[in-house]
Amino acid sequence: MYRLILASASPxxxxxxxxxxLDFKVMVSTFExxxxxxxxxxxxELVMTTxxxxxxxxxxxxxxxxxxxxxxxxxxxxxxxLDGRFLGKPGSKEEARQMLLALSGRWHQVFTGLALLHRRxxxxxxxxxxxxxxxxxxxxxxxxxxxxxxxxxxxxxxxxGLGAIFIDRIDGCFYNVMGLPVPRLALLLREYGITLxxxxxxxxxxDQKLACGGAxxxxxxxxxxx
Numbered sequence: 001m002y003r004l005i006l007a008s009a010s011p012x013x014x015x016x017x018x019x020x021x022l023d024f025k026v027m028v029s030t031f032e033x034x035x036x037x038x039x040x041x042x043x044x045e046l047v048m049t050t051x052x053x054x055x056x057x058x059x060x061x062x063x064x065x066x067x068x069x070x071x072x073x074x075x076x077x078x079x080x081x082l083d084g085r086f087l088g089k090p091g092s093k094e095e096a097r098q099m100l101l102a103l104s105g106r107w108h109q110v111f112t113g114l115a116l117l118h119r120r121x122x123x124x125x126x127x128x129x130x131x132x133x134x135x136x137x138x139x140x141x142x143x144x145x146x147x148x149x150x151x152x153x154x155x156x157x158x159x160x161g162l163g164a165i166f167i168d169r170i171d172g173c174f175y176n177v178m179g180l181p182v183p184r185l186a187l188l189l190r191e192y193g194i195t196l197x198x199x200x201x202x203x204x205x206x207d208q209k210l211a212c213g214g215a216x217x218x219x220x221x222x223x224x225x226x
Contacts (some may be wrong), residue, residue, distance in 0.1 A: 002118070002192055005068070007058040007075040012160060017074075020196055027055035027061070029075060043081050047113025048124045050077035054113040057120075063119060069132040072192060073117045078179045080155030081109040087155045096145050096156040103155065103166075105135040110177045111154070116188055123188050127181035129172030132157075136166060154179075 004024035006017055017024055031054040055075035056124035080087040082102055090096035115128045148165065150156035157163030159177040175182045186196045 002141070002194065003047060003068070003071045004183055005058060005062060005071050005073045007054045010076075010179055010208060011156075012178050013076060016051055017185075018173060020182060020186065022194075022196075024074075025071075027058045027073075031057045031058045036170050041113040042126070043079060043086065043109070044126045046086070047077045047079055047111045048115065048126050049113070051075045051113035051115035052117075052122075053126055055117045063178070071118075071120065072139045074114075074185070075115045077116075077156045078110065078112040078176075082106070087156055089152055090156045093145050093151075096150040098143055099156040100136060100141045100144070100150070100166075100193040103136075103157070104135045104141075105133060107132045107169075110172075112176050112179060112181055114185060115182070116192070118192065119138055121191065121192055124205065125184055125188060127173050127184050129174075129176045131167055131171075132169035133166045134188045135169045142165075159179060160203060161169060 004017075004022055006014060007029040007093045008014070008026070009028040014026060017030070019213070028087045029107075042119050052076065058075070059073045062071050062073060080099075080103075087099050087102075087108075090099055107130055110129045110131055111126055113124065115124045116122065144150060145163060146159075149158050149161050153163075157165060157166060159174070159192060162168050170177070173183070176184075189196065
């Protein structure tokens with residue numbers, strides 16, 4: 001069995017990977033997400049390229065050490081897209097406020113890119129989920145920003161936290177909006193012979209349309225090399 005290394009400091013991604021019952025080690029990548037110049041223009045290409053950059057940074061370290069040379073490095077990158085604009089993590093409270101004002105009462109897209117690197121094979125994929133915000137008041141936005149929750153999240157909100165109260169519809173994968181589409185990741189891990197319990201049970205049920213791993217509700221893509 002391969003060992004896994006998660007190239008992310010995100011507590012949410014760590015929690016989701018642990019939810020799958022996988023043993024993994026965390027090595028934080030310092031790859032700069034905001035250096036977007038020269039990178040692909042489409043959201044799908046951008047998140048996959050950035051995820052691969054994070055994974056490659058850690059892989060250069062692990063591949064030189066005998067005890068980690070056969071490990072699989074997993075990395076992810078998430079962005080919010082509104083009217084063709086890429087919304088990453090806000091750099092200030094005012095930027096967070098402007099993002100939330102723009103998202104208020106509208107649909108937007110959340111893209112997450114995944115990259116898995118191993119010395120014999122590498123794979124990359126992305127998932128897209130559509131999210132709709134109900135109309136927000138200035139008071140709600142300001143109170144939410146004061147909690148500090150928006151400041152480390154793409155699009156200035158967290159679906160797994162207080163930001164959930166702003167969302168009235170989802171079309172696609174819930175976990176993708178959290179930053180790690182776990183059913184899609186489970187499918188990629190099968191490329192390395194790692195199988196997980198039935199992934200169709202991962203997700204919420206009810207009025208929200210939640211699906212992952214190639215379901216019609218969202219959009220996915222995948223590339224491989226090896």
